Amino acid sequence: MSAVLQRNNVKVVGKGQQPMLFAHGYGCDQNMWRFITPAFEDRYKIILFDHVGHGQSDATAFDPARYGSLHGYAEDVLAICRELELKDVIFVGHSVSAMIGVLAAIQEPDRFDRLVLIGPSPRYVNDGDYIGGFKQEDIEGLLDVLDSNHLGWSSTMAPVIMGNPDRPELGEELSNSFCLTNPEIAKHFARVTFLSDNRADLPKVKTKALILQCSQDVIAPETVGRYMHQNLRGSQLVLMNATGHCPNLSAPEETIAIMEAFLGEPAPIKAAAE
């Protein structure tokens, strides 16, 4: 397996030709797509991966400088596309990965057919008239919670993540676990995510985009979804019945239906499309 595919723990499934590349958001790994991908496996080539430092990616490939902004992660997405020679890609990104997809599509517009952006936000922290939903100090609160939750994690799981070639059974355990992130990388990614500001990038996007906006999403509130829609030319905004930040987990049917409609497949649409 090539270095890129190994680094990002890339999995390819499905019987179709057109590639559908799924990028997990902050806090998760590729397992978060488990309720979505089965609906598309017959007609698309499904590509799943973990961002470096997440899931079963190669955490040793983590470089704070390279991943100091979302561009580093976008580079990885493009590297995967190049490695697998993907064209006409339907990029499905959740949360922060929605913006990562936006950056990748700006860089190589010809490679992407469509963008499906679930709970995207170009900037999480309020800025003047712009309401991102968070104050700067809120991010510190999140880092505190991460500390509290990683303390136990680091003592039990760190040896696994850090690599124990002499104890392969730990790798087996790991494959049964979800959303494991090296604590330092998790905090780094939290900072990069929640302090990112990609508003200026939105007008550069030429790829057709769908925005899935949950109700009562604290992380990406509706105002942010509307801001995205206004600044992404030709984009489509769908307000979902699903609440929270992960409709792909909490409301997979609704999510699939909206995606099908956007992709031109006949499927019942429960939510009103704008």
Next chain:
Amino acid sequence: MTIDQGALTETAEELYESAPCGYLSTLPDGTIIRANQTFLTWIGMERQDLVGHRGFQDLLGIGGRIFYDTHFAPLLRMQGFVNEIAFDLTCADGRKLPVLANTVQKLDAAGRPMVHRITLFNATDRRKYERELLLARQKAEQATEELRRLNETLEERVAQEVAERMKAEEALRQAQKMEAVGQLTGGIAHDFNNLLTIIVGNIELLQRRLPDGHERLQRAADHAMEATRRAATLTQRLLAFSRRQPLDPKPVDANKLVAGMSELLRRTLGETVVLETVLAGGLWRTQADPNQLENAIVNLAVNARDAMPNGGKLTIETANTRLDEAYVEALAEPVPPGQYVQVSVSDTGTGMDKATMEKVFEPFFTTKAAGKGTGLGLSQIYGFVRQSNGHVRIYSELGEGTTIKIYLPRLIGSDQEPAEALAKRPAMVKGAGETILVVEDERDLRTYAVEALRDLGYRVLEAADGREALAAVEQHPEIALLFTDVVLAGGMNGRALADEVTRRKPGLPVLYTTGYTANAIVHHGRLDVGTHLIGKPFTYAELAAKVRRMLDGA
């Protein structure tokens, strides 16, 4: 008394309500649909205000809320359970209650999430402890980081130190080599001087005794004498390099010395080389042998001229300078830190590479064509400067030029510069029958000296060593002058002999002779005040003048 068994048995309801942990049931979207009394007590809320109205995530601070949405909820949905998630609950009065949450997801018949059962432990103590652990770990990490950094710089420092040490060792090797070569050349030069003294003496004898009318023989003797003088100059330079030439240090104003040489230098340099002198105002005086310093400057000027075949510029500068501790520490030779008078000679010539620079002070090293140079010029300068407690530094860039800096120690004290020594032309002065005791362990040399003195009209006694000499002194109270070699065989050197003789005959003039001298007569290569010395090889005329002057008390 009858006991109601039913009342004694704890009901499941009681257990649920008063368990030492909080129990919550929520809908998949977080809405609380059931809570036990323990939980209500903890957060200080009424059941009716909470149940059906609030989501579990609404009880969390903003950081916890993000964590709930990004970690807790997805994980629970994927895994079906989540254990030991740390949250801070916001109580009714605003207090934060640290809890650990274990949660199980219950599915309906169709496999869809129906309800979440959340068990909460009061984790105030544990979290406090964990916080301390975390701080301790951060401190440990900091310490490790500091240690790592220290180690890194340590490696750097060690590497630097090693490099410096290697450089110092290289310099030391170079200095040792110079020292060894110095010893060797010094020894050879000394022996040569003795031989040359004999040759000079005998040629002089031939010259004097040749009857008139033998012009060809006279010329042959003159050629022999000339060659011998050149040989003597060479050995003198060898001795200078080996720091064994007797120096005659005096207070020197280097400015005056350089200024006085400019005419000579201009002639030496020729028309294509421009001479510039930059003399520092208020230049300190130094203590050095002025003749040797002049020699050094001429030597450097000649080298510079040869390095500028197509012309160029020669700059002679003087300056007050200070060699600090750091500078002298880096030197292989022991040079004390302090104030120095610097005389530098720079040219705009061809310069030299590193390999050449390393060798320039070695005797017989020359870049000049065979016959063009002896390879002794810089060696001589090196020896002279080192013997004067100074330091020589060479800077050179290929194609740019060379600067040689001579540092001589500043003379502290206010000895007036002695008036220019009267350059008395020694007239051929004869003896008046005074008795002179000649002590010399080498027979031929002794013979030469004795014959020369007799020829001059002195009565001469001779001795081969100290013992014989002392015996002669006992027997001949008329001895008017002791003429002794510094180095004598037989255990008593010239100085010890002179000390003993003058103890017995106070005021007796003593004339030393030497090819070179170890410290016996010349302290660190300098003449003791009041010591008279005639260097080997000496000529008949020099000896005549010196002896006469001493006997006359001049």
